[in-house]
Amino acid sequence: xxxxxxxxxxxxxxxxxxxxxxxxxxxxxxxxxxxxxxxxxxxxxxxxxxxxxxxxxxxxxxxxxxxxxxxxxxxxxxxxxxxxxxxxxxxxxxxxxxxxxxxxxxxxxxxxxxxxxxxxxxxxxxxxxxxxxxxxxxxxxxxxxxxxxxxxxxxxxxxxxxxxxxxxxxxxxxxxxxxxxxxxxxxxxxxxxxxxxxxxxxxxxxxxxxxxxxxxxxxxxxxxx
Numbered sequence: 001x002x003x004x005x006x007x008x009x010x011x012x013x014x015x016x017x018x019x020x021x022x023x024x025x026x027x028x029x030x031x032x033x034x035x036x037x038x039x040x041x042x043x044x045x046x047x048x049x050x051x052x053x054x055x056x057x058x059x060x061x062x063x064x065x066x067x068x069x070x071x072x073x074x075x076x077x078x079x080x081x082x083x084x085x086x087x088x089x090x091x092x093x094x095x096x097x098x099x100x101x102x103x104x105x106x107x108x109x110x111x112x113x114x115x116x117x118x119x120x121x122x123x124x125x126x127x128x129x130x131x132x133x134x135x136x137x138x139x140x141x142x143x144x145x146x147x148x149x150x151x152x153x154x155x156x157x158x159x160x161x162x163x164x165x166x167x168x169x170x171x172x173x174x175x176x177x178x179x180x181x182x183x184x185x186x187x188x189x190x191x192x193x194x195x196x197x198x199x200x201x202x203x204x205x206x207x208x209x210x211x212x213x214x215x216x217x218x219x220x221x222x223x224x225x
Contacts, residue, residue: 124183
């Protein structure tokens with residue numbers, strides 16, 4: 001099970017949340033929190049892929065490898081397909097686990113579940129998803145229901161939304177498809193707390209609150225569901 005290399009991608013700066021990967025978060029920062037969590041997993045290497053000198057210093061501090069990313073692949077001009085192919089191309093490993101620092105609320109057990117699912121299924125990739133079951137409109141018109149026969153929300157057809165918090169891929173398939181969802185893919189459903197991804201200042205503050213109170217919040221969440 002340990003034939004797995006973890007890539008932690010981290011860009012310098014942030015367009016919406018200034019320095020979100022390195023600014024104080026729950027008496028640490030998002031990158032250090034993720035490195036310490038990944039060290040608990042049965043993997044054979046951890047690589048911080050970055051264009052940030054600060055991220056490199058953090059990687060050195062925690063005795064993990066780093067790879068200096070080409071500036072283009074840290075820019076907004078780079079498409080996701082180019083970026084996914086690049087991560088696979090520059091990482092010499094058979095299987096990759098891409099772990100996003102912007103998902104600090106994923107439990108270690110969920111990573112272990114994803115790893116087990118990947119190796120036992122024999123699939124080419126595993127992607128974390130969140131269940132979405134709500135009313136959808138496009139141009140003011142219903143997509144997943146009709147106005148004259150509107151169901152209860154719990155009776156709507158559920159969808160799966162990729163969270164990108166946990167991604168495991170066979171490197172060859174990732175190179176072939178230029179995508180995290182590659183070849184025969186299976187999906188691991190996360191709850192709404194684990195699915196939180198930090199994109200905005202509000203996300204950052206909310207995620208920090210939940211992280212600092214996750215034991216209490218977790219107990220309340222489990223009671224509710």
